[in-house]
Amino acid sequence: MLEIESFKMIIYDKNKCILCGACAAESEYNGIRIIKNKIIIDEEAAEDWENIITICPVGAINWNKTAGDKNCQSSCEI
Ligand code: SF4
Numbered sequence: 001m002l003e004i005e006s007f008k009m010i011i012y013d014k015n016k017c018i019l020c021g022a023c024a025a026e027s028e029y030n031g032i033r034i035i036k037n038k039i040i041i042d043e044e045a046a047e048d049w050e051n052i053i054t055i056c057p058v059g060a061i062n063w064n065k066t067a068g069d070k071n072c073q074s075s076c077e078i
Helices: 022-026 049-055 065-076
Strands: 010-012 032-035 038-041 061-063
Touching: 010 038, 022 032, 022 049, 049 061
Parallel strands: none
Antiparallel strands: 010 061, 032 038
16 A cells, blocks of 8 residues: 555645545545545555546546556557
8 A cells, every 4th residue: 555646547736635535435445545634545446546536626636647658658668
């Protein structure tokens, strides 16, 4: 389990986060939890990540499109 900041596919902006708890409430498989006012994400949990990203009212969670591109380029060597 990793803190959100170190995720490869999902990014988290703690400066935007208002700790409303909506993402954790939407999490069905403990993919997102709030522990001691910190967001903890288990990216490998079988969550509906698109839904969780959409539910954040301030856009603090999003797909890490840059990392995805880099991963794709290194995998495909394009
Ligand atoms: S839904 Fe967004 S603002 Fe609310 S706790 Fe989660 S990351 Fe923070």
